[in-house]
Ligand SMILES: NC(=O)C1=CN([C@@H]2O[C@H](COP(=O)(O)OP(=O)(O)OC[C@H]3O[C@@H](n4cnc5c(N)ncnc54)[C@H](O)[C@@H]3O)[C@@H](O)[C@H]2O)C=CC1
């Protein structure tokens with residue numbers, strides 16, 4: 001059986017550790033390297049929590065990709081370094097699967113152009129949890145009938161980006177079908193800055209950060225005499241792994257850029 005050779009960037013992170021477990025547990029995947037700025041030149045097994053993993057760790061993505069033959073790079077880091085890893089992977093002919101959030105519109109356009117130039121698959125998934133992908137799709141369906149919507153995303157307090165990648169993606173999907181509307185009273189005024197959250201084309205996004213939370217989102221629609229709430233909750237990071245696996249398997253067959261798992265599930 002030909003194995004899919006995988007590199008994981010950010011293996012010590014909350015998501016990275018889960019992804020290492022996934023790759024190790026999947027028969028046709030082989031973890032060939034990890035990228036971690038702190039442990040350059042070590043083996044993964046020398047890092048706490050990783051046992052018996054004779055996998056080299058690189059601090060530098062360029063060096064890693066020059067020395068290691070790989071099919072897929074899974075990135076679970078931070079936006080700046082994630083962008084650098086993703087571009088470098090594409091230049092080396094390695095297909096990226098990116099869970100890192102916080103990329104700008106310009107970043108995404110640049111990655112799409114590089115994919116097209118290289119004719120190489122790349123999947124950027126703001127949320128790998130299949131339930132969250134359905135929550136976004138259902139919200140898009142509902143937005144055809146309800147033009148008043150507020151997005152409330154709730155995450156753990158170690159999260160760096162706000163609003164979450166999922167909330168941004170949800171707002172983009174809704175705006176593709178929603179009749180444009182500036183919500184709330186035309187004369188509404190914030191007496192405390194930020195009270196109405198972020199404004200995306202007239203709809204509002206609220207970001208809650210609390211210890212104890214993992215990843216949650218509620219999309220609330222309202223119209224005359226009724227509201228509709230569509231909610232998804234991730235209670236652990238294993239919830240994201242079936243989507244990571246789907247993305248790795250799919251990216252191997254792609255020569256295009258995909259932003260969002262809703263584009264690859266039926
Ligand atoms: N798409 C999805 O379904 C999900 C996406 N995320 C996103 O994934 C990213 C990571 O999330 P967490 O694991 O919770 O964060 P984390 O903070 O636990 O992990 C980030 C990891 O990146 C590593 N890192 C930072 N700079 C680096 C560099 N220069 N080179 C290599 N590694 C570097 C850190 O050492 C750390 O281990 C975030 O952007 C988050 O929003 C998180 C959960 C689900």
Ligand SMILES: O=C(O)C1=N[C@H](C(=O)O)C[C@H](O)C1
Nearest residue numbers: 101126127159164165166215
């Ligand atoms: O940082 C997180 O934890 C998560 N990030 C992603 C996002 O920004 O939407 C996905 C999920 O919500 C968890």
